[in-house]
Structure formats: C-alpha cells, structure tokens
Amino acid sequence: MPRPRLTAPERFWSGWFDVVPAYRLATLRVLLAVITLVFHVPKFNRMIADYTASSFHVPPAFSWIPVLSPAGGMALMLAQDVAAWGLLLGWAPRLCAWLLAGAGFYVMSLDPEFFAHNAHFHLTLLALIGCSADRVSLRRLLAEDDAGSRCPAWPERLVGIQLAIVFFYAAVDKILSPYWGLSGASLAAQHLSTRGPAFDRLQRMNEAALPVLAGALSVVTIVLEGFVAAAFLIRALRPIGIVVTALFVLYLEFVLKPGAFAWDVLAALLVFVPAGDRAWQVAYDPACRTCRGNRALLSPLDWLRRLRWTPMEDATSSAARGELELVSPWGRVRSGFDALRVLPIALPGPFLLALIVARFGGGFLAARGYGAWDDLPFLMLLGWLTLWVPGLARVLGQPIYTTVSRAWDNWATAARPGGGADGSVRCSHTRGIRVGDASA
Amino acid sequence: MVDTAGSRVQGWRRYAALAFIGAWLGVQLAVPLVQKLGVDPFAPRYRYARYSWAMFSRPVPRFEVSIFRTRGAGEREPVPGIERYVRGYRSPAPMPMIAIYSSDEEVLDRFTRLVSTLARERHDGYAYVASIRWTAKHSGASDSVEIRADAAP
Numbered sequence: 001m002p003r004p005r006l007t008a009p010e011r012f013w014s015g016w017f018d019v020v021p022a023y024r025l026a027t028l029r030v031l032l033a034v035i036t037l038v039f040h041v042p043k044f045n046r047m048i049a050d051y052t053a054s055s056f057h058v059p060p061a062f063s064w065i066p067v068l069s070p071a072g073g074m075a076l077m078l079a080q081d082v083a084a085w086g087l088l089l090g091w092a093p094r095l096c097a098w099l100l101a102g103a104g105f106y107v108m109s110l111d112p113e114f115f116a117h118n119a120h121f122h123l124t125l126l127a128l129i130g131c132s133a134d135r136v137s138l139r140r141l142l143a144e145d146d147a148g149s150r151c152p153a154w155p156e157r158l159v160g161i162q163l164a165i166v167f168f169y170a171a172v173d174k175i176l177s178p179y180w181g182l183s184g185a186s187l188a189a190q191h192l193s194t195r196g197p198a199f200d201r202l203q204r205m206n207e208a209a210l211p212v213l214a215g216a217l218s219v220v221t222i223v224l225e226g227f228v229a230a231a232f233l234i235r236a237l238r239p240i241g242i243v244v245t246a247l248f249v250l251y252l253e254f255v256l257k258p259g260a261f262a263w264d265v266l267a268a269l270l271v272f273v274p275a276g277d278r279a280w281q282v283a284y285d286p287a288c289r290t291c292r293g294n295r296a297l298l299s300p301l302d303w304l305r306r307l308r309w310t311p312m313e314d315a316t317s318s319a320a321r322g323e324l325e326l327v328s329p330w331g332r333v334r335s336g337f338d339a340l341r342v343l344p345i346a347l348p349g350p351f352l353l354a355l356i357v358a359r360f361g362g363g364f365l366a367a368r369g370y371g372a373w374d375d376l377p378f379l380m381l382l383g384w385l386t387l388w389v390p391g392l393a394r395v396l397g398q399p400i401y402t403t404v405s406r407a408w409d410n411w412a413t414a415a416r417p418g419g420g421a422d423g424s425v426r427c428s429h430t431r432g433i434r435v436g437d438a439s440a
Numbered sequence: 441m442v443d444t445a446g447s448r449v450q451g452w453r454r455y456a457a458l459a460f461i462g463a464w465l466g467v468q469l470a471v472p473l474v475q476k477l478g479v480d481p482f483a484p485r486y487r488y489a490r491y492s493w494a495m496f497s498r499p500v501p502r503f504e505v506s507i508f509r510t511r512g513a514g515e516r517e518p519v520p521g522i523e524r525y526v527r528g529y530r531s532p533a534p535m536p537m538i539a540i541y542s543s544d545e546e547v548l549d550r551f552t553r554l555v556s557t558l559a560r561e562r563h564d565g566y567a568y569v570a571s572i573r574w575t576a577k578h579s580g581a582s583d584s585v586e587i588r589a590d591a592a593p
Contacts, residue, residue: 016461017449049527056525056557058550115541117495124468131460152449154457158464169472169493176476176486177497189499261495 016157019150021276022134026090026141026149027303027349028159029097029129031267032122033088034353036100038360039260040122041084044107045077047114051107061109068110076103087129090137097130118261124162125264131155147276147305156271160232163268167245168229174222184218192256197372199254206255224248232272242269254378258363263356270304273348278308279329280346285312293408294324303349324405337397340404341387355380490541501539502576505551508532509558509566519558519568526554536575547572548585555589565593 051057052073060067068076080103086096104123108114134151179186188211192203210217224244231241246266253262282298285291295309310327325335326342334342344351355377362373386392387400449457475489488498508516508531519531529535539547551570558568568591573584 017454017457019448053527054525056554058553112490112542112546115490117493117541120491120493152457154449154461158461161465162468165468165472166493169476170495173476173488173492173494173497177488177494179498186496186499190496257496 016152016154018153020153020156021147021305022132022136022149022151023141023147023275023304024271024273025129025132025134025151025156026136027275028125028156028267028270029090029093029132029134030088030138030141030303031270031349031352031356032097032125032129032264033084034356035122035260035263035267035360036084036126037088038357038364040104040119041080041100043119044080044104047107047111048073048077051110051114058111061112065106065109076107079103087126088138090140093134094130094132097126097132101127101130118259118264121166121261122264125159125268128155128159128162131158141303142300145299145302145305147278149276159268159271163245163265164229164232166229167225167232171222171225171229174218174225180218180222182215182219184214184216187217187221188214190256197375199375199378202255238272242272245269250381253359258359258374263352263359266352267356270348270352273304274306274329275304277306277329280306281308281310281327283312283325284309288312297408298343298347301347301350303347306346337387337393337401340401341384341393344384488543499576501544501574502536503539503547503572503574504534504536505573506532506534506571507551507554507569508571509568511566516569517566525558534571534573548587552587552589555587559589559591562591563593564591566591 048068051068052070057067066072079099083096083099083103085091087093087100101123104119104126108116108119108123132151132155134149136149140146140149174180177186179189190207190210192207225248227237228241228245228248231237231244246269249262249265253259282294283291284295291312298307323336324339325333326339326346327333328342328346358380359377362376365371365373387396472489472492475492476486476494477484478487488494506516507519507522507529509519510516516532519525522529522531542550551572555568555570559566562568568589570587571584572587574582
C-alpha cells in the first residue's frame with residue numbers, strides 16, 4: 001500500500017479556497033471550547049468580578065475603551081459562559097467564538113495585569129475558529145458517522161501560519177533579548193512552578209541543570225523555535241516539526257511552567273493531521289456482538305473520521321478470533337494489545353481531550369487539597385508511552401488488554417440491549433475480545 | 441457522500457475572505473515587530489512588549505508592596521476600606537506580587553495613581569504611602585521605592 005502523506009491539506013500555499021474535510025476544525029473547536037470552559041472563562045470572569053468590585057482602576061490600554069460597570073460585568077460573564085457552551089455544542093459557533101475572543105481582548109485591555117501570553121494565544125485561536133464554516137456540531141461529531149462534511153481550507157491554513165508566526169517571534173525575541181542569546185540568563189533565573197510529587201524530582205533536576213547549561217539551552221531553544229516556525233510552513237519538515245513541537249510544549253507544561261499554552265498548541269496541531277480519509281481500517285462483522293461493541297465505542301471517538309469499518313471476510317485470523325484489529329494507513333496490521341495502544345494515534349482528538357480534562361480537572365482537585373491530582377495527565381501520558389516500551393509491552397500487554405477488553409465487553413453489553421450477555425445476537429466465534437500476543 | 445454545498449467561497453465572499461486573510465496576516469506580522477523594535481526602521485531598538493509573543497523573554501521581577509497611611513512621623517496605619525479600592529489588596533501588611541507582564545514604570549505608575557486617588561478622596565490630612573521593595577530579578581537602579589501622596593486636611 002502506498003504511504004499516504006501525513007499532512008493535509010495537500011497544497012499549503014495554494015488552494016486556500018478549496019474545500020477540505022470539516023472535521024479538523026470541528027475537533028479543534030471542541031478542544032478549544034473545553035479549554036475555554038475549564039480555564040479561560042473562569043479566569044476572565046474572576047478578573048471581571050475583581051475589576052467591577054474595585055473603585056480604583058488604571059487607564060485602559062486604549063482610551064476609547066468603555067470602562068466596565070457592575071451590570072455590564074455581570075452581562076459579560078453570563079455571555080462568556082453561554083458562548084463557551086455554544087462553542088462546545090456547535091450552536092452558532094462562529095458568533096460564540098468571536099464573542100469570546102472579543103470579550104477576552106476587551107478584558108485584557110482594561111488592565112495590563114489582566115494580560116497573559118497564553119490567553120493572547122488562546123483568544124487568537126478562538127478568533128480563527130470564528131472564521132470556520134465547518135457546520136459540524138458536537139452532536140454530529142459524536143453521533144453521526146458521516147465523513148462528507150467539507151469547509152473552506154483558509155481558516156485552518158491561517159491557524160497553521162499563526163503557529164509559525166508565534167514560534168518565529170518567540171525565537172526572534174530570544175535572539176534580541178539580553179536575557180537569552182548566548183547567555184541564557186533568563187533560563188538560569190527560572191523559578192519553576194511546583195507540581196505534584198511525580199514531577200518534583202524531574203523539576204528539581206531541571207532546576208539544577210538550568211543554571212549550568214543555560215547558555216547552551218538558550219541557543220537550543222532559539223534554534224528549536226526557529227525550526228518549528230519553519231516546519232509549519234515547509235511541507236517536507238512538517239511531520240518532524242509536529243513531533244518536535246509536541247515534545248517541546250509538553251516539556252514546558254510538565255517540567256517548566258504549566259499553563260494553557262501547551263494544550264492550545266497541541267490542539268492547534270490538529271490542523272496538520274489527515275481527516276475524513278477513512279485510512280485506518282477496522283475489521284467488522286455486523287453479526288458479531290464484540291465487533292458491534294467496538295464500533296459503538298470507537299465510532300463516537302472518531303472525530304477526524306479516520307476509521308473505516310471493513311467487512312470481516314477481509315480481515316485476518318486475529319479478527320476472526322474476536323480481537324480488535326486495525327490496519328494502519330501504511331498497511332501494517334495491528335491486533336489485540338497492539339491495536340489498543342495505537343488507538344490514541346488514530347483518534348488524537350478524544351485522547352487530547354482526555355489529557356486536557358485530566359490536566360485542568362486534576363489541577364482543580366489538587367488546588368482544593370484532594371491530593372496530587374496534578375500528576376494525572378503526566379501519568380496518563382507516561383502510562384501510554386510505557387505501552388510502547390518493547391520489554392514492558394511483553395509483560396504488561398496481556399493483563400492490560402484482558403482488563404480493557406473485559407471492561408469494554410461489559411460496557412458494550414450494557415450499552416445495547418440487543419446484544420445481551422445471553423449472546424442473543426452473537427458472532428460465530430467466541431464471546432469477547434481475545435488476548436493477542438502483546439509482542440506482536 | 442461529500443457535502444460541499446455552501447462550502448465553496450465564491451463571489452463577494454471570496455473577496456471578503458481575501459481581505460480578511462490579508463488584514464489578519466498583516467496585523468499578525470507587523471504588530472509584534474513594531475512592538476519589539478519600534479516604528480523607526482533605521483533605528484530599531486529591542487524592548488520587551490506585550491502582544492509580541494515574547495514568552496519567557498525576561499526573568500519575572502518580583503516585589504512586595506505595602507500600602508499604608510501615616511501622619512507626621514507616626515506609625516504605619518492601615519488604609520480603611522482598601523479592599524473597596526482594589527479587591528484583594530490589604531493594608532498595611534506587605535503583599536508579594538510579580539510584574540510578569542509589566543514594566544517597572546507601569547508598576548510605579550499603578551501605585552502612584554492608587555495613593556493619589558486615596559489622598560484625593562479621603563481629605564483626612566494623612567500621607568498615603570505605597571512602599572515597594574523589589575525582591576527578585578529586578579534590573580532597575582533601586583531595590584526599594586516609596587511613593588507618597590499627602591491628603592489635604
């Protein structure tokens with residue numbers, strides 16, 4: 001099978017008004033809406049409440065900006081909440097996105113202390129999502145299995161170029177700043193934010209290393225940001241650029257400074273991934289309860305419309321044994337545990353959403369003294385990466401796959417009365433997912 | 441089935457989209473550049489600026505500020521109702537703060553305006569003071585500054 005190109009749309013510098021699959025922008029919108037709901041709207045609403053409860057204010061950034069009254073503040077807070085939910089659900093998403101972006105820039109302009117780079121980037125992405133004409137609501141994204149929705153390409157190209165602009169100027173700033181360049185004084189003086197205990201040792205090591213390696217790390221950071229900016233614009237560099245960007249922002253999030261910036265960047269990277277191509281094949285037999293269970297679970301998670309459910313007769317023997325079987329776009333057959341661990345790659349939207357919810361939900365719980373939940377996204381990511389360690393996969397593969405398949409099978413049984421545990425609609429082979437060879 | 445109905449950008453919408461794309465890219469490229477280097481192309485001078493994607497570009501200065509009032513050489517007294525002026529502020533105990541996105545001038549300007557407002561509104565003969573002590577990563581000349589505004593009796 002020919003190796004498909006990783007990046008899409010096909011021609012970056014031309015065809016801005018071509019139509020492309022709408023699922024990338026719809027997925028990006030959902031992720032941005034969740035980040036907005038769990039982080040930015042509470043933060044901006046807190047700023048508005050503080051601002052309207054105070055009688056002293058510094059002049060706003062622009063003299064023509066109206067000062068916020070208490071009644072106006074209440075209305076703005078309510079509007080932000082409504083708009084964030086509208087954005088998530090896909091109800092008047094363009095209006096909601098522009099309202100959120102406008103309200104956010106307005107609040108940041110009221111007082112210099114309300115400014116934050118991560119909020120600036122988030123609002124910029126919201127404004128670009130406000131240009132999207134994807135018309136794929138959350139219900140359609142989850143409940144329907146269509147792959148035909150299309151939208152103009154230009155908003156997602158602007159998102160890609162915006163990423164390049166952000167990293168380009170970040171690199172320029174570090175070249176010109178007296179605290180970066182060859183000295184790396186800014187890095188040496190970094191005060192690392194504390195996270196949960198899993199991070200603590202890693203952060204202490206990083207803190208000890210930064211002053212020693214500051215100059216070298218400064219140069220590496222500048223080169224890396226410059227490379228990433230170029231990689232977003234040069235097709236040949238893009239696959240490696242996406243990987244480098246993801247690793248870089250995860251380093252920032254987990255080891256240097258946690259914030260919303262990393263998650264916004266990771267979400268924005270989705271504009272570069274393929275969508276609507278049904279390139280991952282999953283063996284499927286309508287008469288097989290396990291297969292229907294797989295489909296009932298995975299289809300709502302296939303936001304980018306990458307899975308194709310192929311008839312069982314085309315599948316290999318492992319699928320016939322009732323194992324989950326995926327055939328990658330590159331033609332590699334993965335079954336059982338191997339298929340399970342590759343699912344986050346095939347379904348990046350829900351995987352990223354799970355990490356985002358874990359990050360902000362964990363932070364919420366940890367801040368209220370419910371334990372070291374800050375570590376949750378880190379442990380989730382580490383757990384998934386561990387599944388790829390060859391030796392560990394051989395040991396862990398069987399128990400993990402058995403546990404997941406059992407829970408999966410139980411869920412599938414409970415979810416659809418027609419496919420009851422009595423096997424009333426049962427496939428010809430044995431019930432449940434069988435455990436494959438983890439080292440396969 | 442591929443649903444492209446209404447997805448094509450044609451006619452005036454195409455020109456509007458082109459205008460938007462041009463304006464967006466122009467703003468996104470020009471604003472950070474001007475913010476960083478100024479408007480004079482023959483004498484560019486780098487400075488830290490907001491809205492210029494200058495993440496982590498400088499060490500974050502930290503400071504403590506005490507807001508209080510005093511009469512003559514008397515003790516520091518708390519400013520009554522300081523919470524009403526700025527929610528979250530307290531007096532006269534020092535408040536640790538970070539100037540993560542602000543310059544020294546902006547910090548001084550903020551507290552100058554605050555003590556001036558306090559003095560102007562209270563008319564009680566006290567001197568309203570904001571005492572700022574830089575605690576970390578400060579590149580300015582002095583490690584502490586005291587801003588004072590006398591209220592008319």
